[in-house]
Structure formats: C-alpha cells, structure tokens
Amino acid sequence: MTSFTTDQVQAIRRSRERVAKLHGELTRYGLVVWTGGNVSERVPGTQHFVIKPSGVDYDDLTPDNMILCDLDGTVVPGSAGSENNPSSDTAAHAYVYRAMPHVGGVVHTHSTYATAWAARNEPIPCHITGMADEFGGEIPVGPFAVIGDDSIGRGIVATLEGHRSRAVLMANHGVFTIGKDARDAVKAAVMCEDVAKTTHIARQGGALVDIPEGKIDALFDRYQNVYGQKPQGGIA
Amino acid sequence: MTSFTTDQVQAIRRSRERVAKLHGELTRYGLVVWTGGNVSERVPGTQHFVIKPSGVDYDDLTPDNMILCDLDGTVVPGSAGSENNPSSDTAAHAYVYRAMPHVGGVVHTHSTYATAWAARNEPIPCHITGMADEFGGEIPVGPFAVIGDDSIGRGIVATLEGHRSRAVLMANHGVFTIGKDARDAVKAAVMCEDVAKTTHIARQGGALVDIPEGKIDALFDRYQNVYGQKPQGGIA
Amino acid sequence: MTSFTTDQVQAIRRSRERVAKLHGELTRYGLVVWTGGNVSERVPGTQHFVIKPSGVDYDDLTPDNMILCDLDGTVVPGSAGSENNPSSDTAAHAYVYRAMPHVGGVVHTHSTYATAWAARNEPIPCHITGMADEFGGEIPVGPFAVIGDDSIGRGIVATLEGHRSRAVLMANHGVFTIGKDARDAVKAAVMCEDVAKTTHIARQGGALVDIPEGKIDALFDRYQNVYGQKPQGGIA
Amino acid sequence: MTSFTTDQVQAIRRSRERVAKLHGELTRYGLVVWTGGNVSERVPGTQHFVIKPSGVDYDDLTPDNMILCDLDGTVVPGSAGSENNPSSDTAAHAYVYRAMPHVGGVVHTHSTYATAWAARNEPIPCHITGMADEFGGEIPVGPFAVIGDDSIGRGIVATLEGHRSRAVLMANHGVFTIGKDARDAVKAAVMCEDVAKTTHIARQGGALVDIPEGKIDALFDRYQNVYGQKPQGGIA
Numbered sequence: 001m002t003s004f005t006t007d008q009v010q011a012i013r014r015s016r017e018r019v020a021k022l023h024g025e026l027t028r029y030g031l032v033v034w035t036g037g038n039v040s041e042r043v044p045g046t047q048h049f050v051i052k053p054s055g056v057d058y059d060d061l062t063p064d065n066m067i068l069c070d071l072d073g074t075v076v077p078g079s080a081g082s083e084n085n086p087s088s089d090t091a092a093h094a095y096v097y098r099a100m101p102h103v104g105g106v107v108h109t110h111s112t113y114a115t116a117w118a119a120r121n122e123p124i125p126c127h128i129t130g131m132a133d134e135f136g137g138e139i140p141v142g143p144f145a146v147i148g149d150d151s152i153g154r155g156i157v158a159t160l161e162g163h164r165s166r167a168v169l170m171a172n173h174g175v176f177t178i179g180k181d182a183r184d185a186v187k188a189a190v191m192c193e194d195v196a197k198t199t200h201i202a203r204q205g206g207a208l209v210d211i212p213e214g215k216i217d218a219l220f221d222r223y224q225n226v227y228g229q230k231p232q233g234g235i236a
Numbered sequence: 237m238t239s240f241t242t243d244q245v246q247a248i249r250r251s252r253e254r255v256a257k258l259h260g261e262l263t264r265y266g267l268v269v270w271t272g273g274n275v276s277e278r279v280p281g282t283q284h285f286v287i288k289p290s291g292v293d294y295d296d297l298t299p300d301n302m303i304l305c306d307l308d309g310t311v312v313p314g315s316a317g318s319e320n321n322p323s324s325d326t327a328a329h330a331y332v333y334r335a336m337p338h339v340g341g342v343v344h345t346h347s348t349y350a351t352a353w354a355a356r357n358e359p360i361p362c363h364i365t366g367m368a369d370e371f372g373g374e375i376p377v378g379p380f381a382v383i384g385d386d387s388i389g390r391g392i393v394a395t396l397e398g399h400r401s402r403a404v405l406m407a408n409h410g411v412f413t414i415g416k417d418a419r420d421a422v423k424a425a426v427m428c429e430d431v432a433k434t435t436h437i438a439r440q441g442g443a444l445v446d447i448p449e450g451k452i453d454a455l456f457d458r459y460q461n462v463y464g465q466k467p468q469g470g471i472a
Numbered sequence: 473m474t475s476f477t478t479d480q481v482q483a484i485r486r487s488r489e490r491v492a493k494l495h496g497e498l499t500r501y502g503l504v505v506w507t508g509g510n511v512s513e514r515v516p517g518t519q520h521f522v523i524k525p526s527g528v529d530y531d532d533l534t535p536d537n538m539i540l541c542d543l544d545g546t547v548v549p550g551s552a553g554s555e556n557n558p559s560s561d562t563a564a565h566a567y568v569y570r571a572m573p574h575v576g577g578v579v580h581t582h583s584t585y586a587t588a589w590a591a592r593n594e595p596i597p598c599h600i601t602g603m604a605d606e607f608g609g610e611i612p613v614g615p616f617a618v619i620g621d622d623s624i625g626r627g628i629v630a631t632l633e634g635h636r637s638r639a640v641l642m643a644n645h646g647v648f649t650i651g652k653d654a655r656d657a658v659k660a661a662v663m664c665e666d667v668a669k670t671t672h673i674a675r676q677g678g679a680l681v682d683i684p685e686g687k688i689d690a691l692f693d694r695y696q697n698v699y700g701q702k703p704q705g706g707i708a
Numbered sequence: 709m710t711s712f713t714t715d716q717v718q719a720i721r722r723s724r725e726r727v728a729k730l731h732g733e734l735t736r737y738g739l740v741v742w743t744g745g746n747v748s749e750r751v752p753g754t755q756h757f758v759i760k761p762s763g764v765d766y767d768d769l770t771p772d773n774m775i776l777c778d779l780d781g782t783v784v785p786g787s788a789g790s791e792n793n794p795s796s797d798t799a800a801h802a803y804v805y806r807a808m809p810h811v812g813g814v815v816h817t818h819s820t821y822a823t824a825w826a827a828r829n830e831p832i833p834c835h836i837t838g839m840a841d842e843f844g845g846e847i848p849v850g851p852f853a854v855i856g857d858d859s860i861g862r863g864i865v866a867t868l869e870g871h872r873s874r875a876v877l878m879a880n881h882g883v884f885t886i887g888k889d890a891r892d893a894v895k896a897a898v899m900c901e902d903v904a905k906t907t908h909i910a911r912q913g914g915a916l917v918d919i920p921e922g923k924i925d926a927l928f929d930r931y932q933n934v935y936g937q938k939p940q941g942g943i944a
Contacts, residue, residue: 029741033265033426033427033430034423034426034427036366110364110366110430110434112430112433112434112437113437115364115366115434115438116434116435116437116438116441117438117441118364119363119364119434119435119438119444119445120438120441120442120443120444120445121445122441122442127827127880128818128823128826128827128880128881128882129854129880129881129882130744130818130823130881130882144447144448144451146365146451146454146455147455147458148454148458171445172363172364172365172445172447173364173365173366174364174365174366187742190741190742191741191742194741194818194820197820198818198820198823198824198827199824199827200437200440200441201820201821201824201908202823202824202825202827202828203441204440204441204908204912205824205825205828205830205908205911205912206828206830207828208827208828209827209828209829209879209880211852211880212852215852215854218854218856219854219855222855222856269501269662269663269666270659270662270663272602346600346602346666346670348666348669348670348673349673351600351602351670351674352670352671352673352674352677353674353677354600355599355600355670355671355674355680355681356674356677356678356679356680356681357681358677358678380683380684380687382601382687382690382691383691383694384690384694407681408599408600408601408681408683409600409601409602410600410601410602436673436676436677439677440676440677505737505898505899505902506895506898506899508838582836582838582902582906584902584905584906584909585909587836587838587906587910588906588907588909588910588913589910589913590836591835591836591906591907591910591916591917592910592913592914592915592916592917593917594913594914616919616920616923618837618923618926618927619927619930620926620930643917644835644836644837644917644919645836645837645838646836646837646838672909672912672913675913676912676913
C-alpha cells in the first residue's frame with residue numbers, strides 16, 4: 001500500500017484542486033467537447049501525478065474525482081476517485097513524466113484548428129510574433145500512433161525532445177502540450193489553438209510574410225525571460 | 237385511453253427529465269438556433285417515446301412540456317404537454333424507433349458544418365482518430381426527403397442500417413443521429429458537428445492524409461469496448 | 473401634443489418590453505457588436521412604433537429607454553426615453569412601416585456572414601431545406617444606399633415587395649428583416665445569418681447540390697401553414 | 709516622489725475603474741486569450757496613464773491592480789498595483805501618448821482576423837459601410853517591429869498620423885487602436901476585428917464590390933458628427 005507524508009498529502013490536494021479547476025479553461029476557450037480532452041499535473045515532491053477521470057462530464061469534475069496515479073500510470077489503490085478509471089490517455093501522460101523529468105504538466109485536446117493541421121500532418125509555421133514568443137518557432141508534427149501501447153507517449157517525447165515548442169500535433173489525432181506545471185501546459189494548449197486558427201485563416205487569404213531572420217529567436221529569448229510578474233523561463 | 241403501470245409512469249418521468257435537460261447540450265454547443273432541432277428518447281419498458289414540442293423556446297423547455305407519443309408518433313391524449321404539438325420531425329423519430337429496436341434515442345439538428353456537407357451531398361471522410369473512435373469511418377449521406385410522409389424516416393434507416401455511423405447527413409437538410417439512449421444520440425450530434433468542422437477546415441488548408449489501413453477499425457473496436465467508466469458498446 | 477387611449481398606453485408598454493428584451497437575442501446569437509443593430513415594432517392599434525435608442529450599450533437597454541416614434545420617424549415629445557436620440561436607422565424603419573402595412577417588426581444588423589454576401593452584392597442561394605422553409609428561396613440583394621434620405625427604406629421595400637424572403641441584404645452594408653411582429657423579424661435575422669453562414673461554408677468546400685425542382689415551394693408552403701403551436705402564416 | 713491634487717487623485721481612480729472594466733469587453737468579444745491584450749487610458753488633467761499589469765488573469769483585474777505610469781512608461785512608485793510589472797507593451801502605449809496629445813486611450817490585441825491580415829502585411833480594404841463609418845477607409849499596416857525599444861510606438865504613430873483609421877495592423881504581430889479615451893479605443897478594437905472578419909469571409913467567397921466613389925468620405929463625415937446620443941467627433 002502506498003503511504004504519503006503530510007507534506008505529500010497536502011501537495012496532492014493542491015494538485016487535485018489545480019487540475020480540476022484548469023479543465024475549466026479547456027471549456028472556456030472551446031478546446032474540448034463532451035468529455036474529450038484532459039489535463040494532468042506531476043505532484044511536486046512525489047513520484048505521482050493527478051489526471052482527469054475517463055468519460056466524466058466537465059460540469060462534474062471536482063478535486064475529489066481527479067485520479068492519482070504513479071509514474072507507470074497505475075491508479076493508487078484506495079485514493080480519492082480511484083473507483084473510476086483514469087483518462088484513456090493516462091499511459092501517454094505517464095510516459096512523458098517518466099521520460100521528461102522537467103515536465104510538470106501535460107494537456108491533451110482535439111481542438112479544432114490544431115487538429116485540422118494534424119489531419120494534414122503539417123506543422124504550423126511561425127509567422128506571428130506571439131507564436132515566436134510562446135513556441136520559439138513552428139509547432140511540429142509527431143508520428144501516427146494509436147492508444148494501446150507506449151507509441152503515443154514515445155511519439156510526443158521523440159518530437160518535443162530538443163525542440164523549443166511545448167506543443168506537438170500528433171498525426172491525424174490532436175495536440176499534446178507540456179509545461180512546467182499544469183497551468184503552463186494549459187496555457188500552451190490555449191495558445192496552440194490560437195495560433196493554429198490565426199495562421200490557418202491568414203493563409204486562406206493569401207501568402208504569408210516571413211518574420212525577419214533572427215527575430216524569432218530574439219522574441220522567444222525575451223519572452224521566456226522577462227514576461228509576466230516574475231521570470232518564467234518556460235520549462236527549459 | 238392509454239394506461240401505464242407505476243413503473244412505466246416513473247420511467248416516463250425520467251425520460252421527460254433527461255430529454256428536457258439534454259436540449260441544453262444542443263444550445264451549449266451551438267448546434268441549434270431559435271427553436272430548431274429536437275431530441276427524443278424511447279421510454280424503457282414502454283411502446284412510447286418522449287420528444288420536444290414544436291416551436292417552443294429552448295429557455296422554456298421543461299419535463300412537463302415534453303410530449304409523450306406512441307410509436308406511430310401519435311400524442312398520448314391527456315398526457316402532460318399534450319396541449320402542444322410535438323416536433324414537426326416526430327414522424328421521422330417514430331419511424332426510426334419502429335424500424336430499429338436497438339435505438340433508444342434520436343436527435344435532429346441543422347448544425348452548421350454538418351449541414352454544409354449535406355448541402356453538397358458529400359459524406360464526411362474519416363481522417364481523424366476521434367472520428368474513427370466515435371463513428372468507425374465516414375458519416376454517410378441519406379437521400380433528399382421532405383416532411384409530409386415517411387420518406388425522412390425511411391431515408392435515415394436505409395442509410396444507417398448496416399453502417400457503423402450513428403449519424404447521417406440528410407441531403408440538403410441537416411443531420412440525424414441515433415444512440416442507445418437520448419444522451420448517446422446527443423453525444424453523436426455533438427461529435428458529428430465537431431468532426432464536420434475540423435474536417436472541413438483541414439481540407440480547406442490542403443490535402444488530407446489518410447489514416448493507415450486497418451487503424452480505423454482498430455480504433456472503433458477499442459473505443460466501443462473500453463472507453464469511459466464502464467463498457468458502452470455503442471448501440472450495436 | 474400626442475394623446476393615447478388607455479389601451480394604446482398598454483400596447484405601447486408591451487411593445488417597449490418586447491423590443492427591449494428581443495435585443496438580447498441579437499447578442500445571444502452574436503449578430504451585433506458594441507451598439508450596432510436595432511429592433512423595432514409597430515405598436516398594435518396605433519400609428520407609432522418603438523425602436524432602440526442610438527449608441528446605448530446592449531446591457532443598458534430597458535423598456536423605458538426604448539423610443540416611441542410616429543410613422544414619420546419623429547420621436548413623440550415627452551414620451552419615456554425621448555431625451556435620447558432614436559437609432560440612426562429610424563428613418564428606414566419608418567419608411568418600411570409606412571409602405572408595408574402588413575409589417576409589424578423590423579430588424580437591422582451587420583451580422584458577419586450576411587454582410588459578407590452583401591459585400592459581394594450576391595444573393596444567398598437556397599440549397600438547404602431550412603432556408604426554403606423560412607425564406608421560400610434566395611435572400612435577395614437591395615441597392616447601395618446611404619443614410620441621409622429615404623434611400624435605404626425605399627431600397628428595402630422595392631426589394632422585398634413581391635418577394636417571399638423576409639430578409640434583404642443591402643449592398644455593402646448589412647441585412648434588414650421584416651416580420652409580422654418584432655419577434656418574427658428577429659427570428660428572420662437569426663435565420664438569415666444561420667443560412668448565410670452554412671451556405672458560405674458549404675460552397676467553400678465544393679459545388680452545392682440543387683434542391684429538386686418544386687420542393688422549395690412545397691417546403692415554404694408547408695412551413696408557413698403548419699409549423700409551431702399554431703398557424704403562423706408568415707407576414708403574408 | 710510624485711504628488712497629485714485631490715482632483716487628480718479622483719481622476720486616477722475613475723481611469724482605474726474604467727480601464728479595469730473595459731478589459732471585460734476584450735474577453736466578451738473574444739479578442740484576447742489567456743493574459744494577452746491590454747487597455748490603457750491617459751488620466752485627464754495629469755501627465756500619467758493607467759494600464760493593465762503584465763501576466764495577470766482577466767478574471768483578477770481590478771481598479772487597484774491597474775498600474776499608474778508617467779508618460780515615459782515609468783511606474784509611479786508606491787502607487788496602487790506598483791508591486792506588479794505593467795504590461796510588456798507599456799513603452800508602446802507611452803510613446804503614443806507622448807507623440808499624439810489628442811489620444812486618450814490605447815488598446816492592443818492579437819485578435820484572430822486582424823492578426824491574420826497582419827501576418828500577410830495586408831491592409832484591410834473598405835468594402836462595407838460600417839467600416840467607412842468607423843475607420844473612414846482602409847485599416848493600414850505598420851512596420852515589423854519588436855519589443856525592446858521605441859520601434860513599436862514609432863511604427864504606430866508613423867502609420868496613424870495623418871490617417872483617418874484609429875486602428876493599425878502591426879506587421880506579423882497584431883493590432884493597436886487609439887481613441888479619445890479608453891472606451892473609444894476599445895470600440896475601435898472591437899470594430900477592427902469585426903470588419904477584419906467580415907471582409908476576410910466576404911473575399912473568400914468571391915470578388916468584393918467597391919463602395920461607390922465619394923461615399924466612404926460621406927459616411928465617415930456623417931458618422932463622426934451625428935451618431936449616438938451626442939456628437940463624438942472621433943479623436944480628431
């Protein structure tokens with residue numbers, strides 16, 4: 001049986017609260033429909049993460065029905081919410097947490113415009129400065145992979161390792177994002193759909209203009225270091 | 237005069253509550269405007285179904301103004317809500333319930349992107365895994381048919397019999413979906429519009445990439461058997 | 473000074489309440505931004521109509537700040553709300569009420585998709601049955617006209633007289649709709665944008681299929697006579 | 709240390725309240741995601757302006773966390789909210805207030821359709837009368853410029869000086885708008901996205917029709933002088 005220290009119990013509670021609440025950002029920005037999409041967070045100071053249950057309405061998500069898993073994706077027996085199954089994407093989240101120790105949050109959606117690029121297996125090119133800020137260049141495409149083994153997790157990691165983007169379009173599927181915590185990964189999911197939509201619409205209207213050489217790097221460097229109320233530094 | 241057992245009365249009440257509430261999902265996802273669209277549910281343990289009244293505002297739908305019909309689409313005299321007319325699509329719903337005994341719910345909308353494919357009489361091709369999960373392949377087109385006889389109902393049944401899709405695009409008209417109950421049919425309506433939109437946008441941007449051979453079947457089989465908190469099994 | 477009977481005073485009050493509330497449908501369906509768009513209603517049993525004030529926030533519209541005008545578009549001195557100016561489109565509404573005695577409501581918006589067709593001076597063709605139901609065929613384009621004289625009102629009337637459509641796209645401008653009362657005109661505005669959007673998206677994806685000959689007439693005739701809880705009969 | 713008269717203190721309070729509240733219009737109209745976008749207002753009777761803090765959630769904006777800056781963009785030490793950083797676009801706002809004394813409000817967004825035109829470095833042409841009313845012609849494109857020096861501010865001013873438009877598309881970036889006060893600049897941001905969207909969709913469907921010669925000027929002149937409850941006169 002798994003036992004936790006008092007500090008760990010409190011950290012788990014805080015992650016449950018954050019993860020439950022952050023799912024509201026997915027519906028606010030229209031990134032998900034019905035019970036699709038999921039957010040998880042690595043619980044600081046533990047070898048566990050918290051993730052959404054499978055097939056539960058967004059209106060019914062609470063800290064207590066979030067599901068606590070170890071890094072193999074196994075539900076902690078007897079923990080709150082463990083009477084339900086975790087998200088069917090749990091294995092992919094677990095793979096990412098095992099392979100990328102600096103990642104503290106993972107999000108998956110089938111948001112419309114990102115998935116449209118994914119259906120063409122086409123990376124989103126970087127033609128707007130806000131995308132340079134957030135992703136440091138294009139958003140790449142990962143391999144076609146289906147649920148049932150480690151292939152989705154491996155595809156995410158193989159694509160994002162050594163890449164500045166925190167988002168990957170999985171071929172014919174949807175988008176996975178990573179971040180230093182769940183909120184950062186949710187932000188990446190929101191921004192990914194935003195740039196997927198803007199860039200799609202821009203290109204439908206005619207030829208896109210390139211950002212001048214060197215400026216994408218400059219924008220990314222500045223944004224990762226100075227934006228917001230305190231240095232964020234992305235997940236690098 | 238129709239008489240019901242106590243169990244049937246309670247089952248009718250629960251269907252009224254579910255059907256009234258599920259209409260809120262149509263507005264939440266923007267699948268309907270004004271008083272368009274309708275949801276019905278076969279009442280378990282009876283030869284009846286419950287459907288939306290005609291021309292009543294979505295804000296005003298309650299369990300008590302849902303309308304109880306027999307499987308010929310005739311309103312049960314004296315039942316709650318029977319002072320109003322049932323949806324003008326009632327005959328189509330009734331036909332489906334008579335012809336497809338495994339169907340427990342039917343939904344009709346003119347949702348924008350699904351209707352756009354219908355205006356071209358073009359099936360929605362399956363290029364995204366979420367669509368393979370939910371529909372097992374393309375969403376087919378049914379014949380052109382107008383209200384006034386059984387032709388809409390016959391068109392729905394003729395198209396969906398022997399098809400894995402729970403959604404059919406009726407030519408130049410809109411979409412009908414079926415499910416094991418009303419909630420399942422509403423889910424199909426929500427997912428149909430979602431994939432209609434994503435696939436439209438994807439194709440506007442360039443050529444779609446095919447899902448590898450055999451994978452659509454594999455995705456559909458898995459999803460129908462293991463997704464969610466308990467086996468769903470679709471309506472098959 | 474204008475004097476009204478007790479019945480007229482009550483009818484004016486009811487029109488003020490309906491018109492104020494119906495503006496909420498314009499925002500609900502996203503047909504307007506900022507203070508754009510307007511709804512008016514001919515007050516039954518009077519020679520007057522009620523219309524939105526100019527440049528007032530949608531959040532601040534109430535029955536008491538709706539503006540009462542005679543059929544020349546002149547504000548009734550001393551009436552509630554008369555310290556404000558009426559909508560800058562008041563002259564166009566007044567012209568319609570004078571010229572078309574069967575019209576009881578008028579709506580004007582710059583809703584996105586309808587205005588897009590208007591910017592091309594292109595009628596919206598009828599390829600979906602819901603449009604046949606509601607408009608009986610294409611939605612026509614009226615002449616280019618600017619505020620400052622009767623030209624907008626004349627353009628609306630000249631285009632809609634003898635046409636089954638209750639909506640007209642004014643060239644490079646936006647849409648005006650008419651109805652038997654304000655609610656009916658608002659419905660036409662909602663449905664016009666809905667079909668403008670669906671038909672635009674449908675055509676972007678490829679060639680539209682025609683509705684079989686004779687079926688548009690059949691659909692229109694049925695819908696005008698039997699839909700809803702009681703015969704509506706359009707405004708004819 | 710900066711000292712203010714009682715009147716100035718009250719004027720600052722009112723600007724804080726207006727600016728905090730006006731950010732709600734950016735989310736209402738979907739012009740921003742996450743913490744992007746910002747509104748500022750020159751405080752009447754002072755050499756200061758109020759602006760949004762950097763990286764704070766829209767839900768958490770209040771009059772007290774708006775940030776008071778002098779016209780060099782330096783935060784007033786010890787003022788409410790000064791524990792946070794001002795928007796990273798503060799230097800651009802400050803530049804505009806210094807260079808354009810008639811400007812009382814500035815807004816910046818990455819709204820989808822405006823940014824799509826910006827990604828092509830293409831001005832939005834004027835084919836709809838509502839755009840002629842509001843902007844008096846096309847919405848121009850400013851130079852590519854990045855945060856870090858005065859280049860964004862200089863680009864805005866160089867483009868808008870001598871132009872009737874209150875909006876400028878900054879190349880590959882987004883939109884800046886100016887107004888006589890913050891509300892007027894927010895209105896310009898809302899209208900800019902509206903016309904960017906309508907004109908994009910219109911052109912996707914075919915060739916746009918020109919507004920007759922001379923009519924754009926006539927529309928702009930009328931709108932700036934007579935619309936609304938009292939003369940507005942734009943910012944001229």
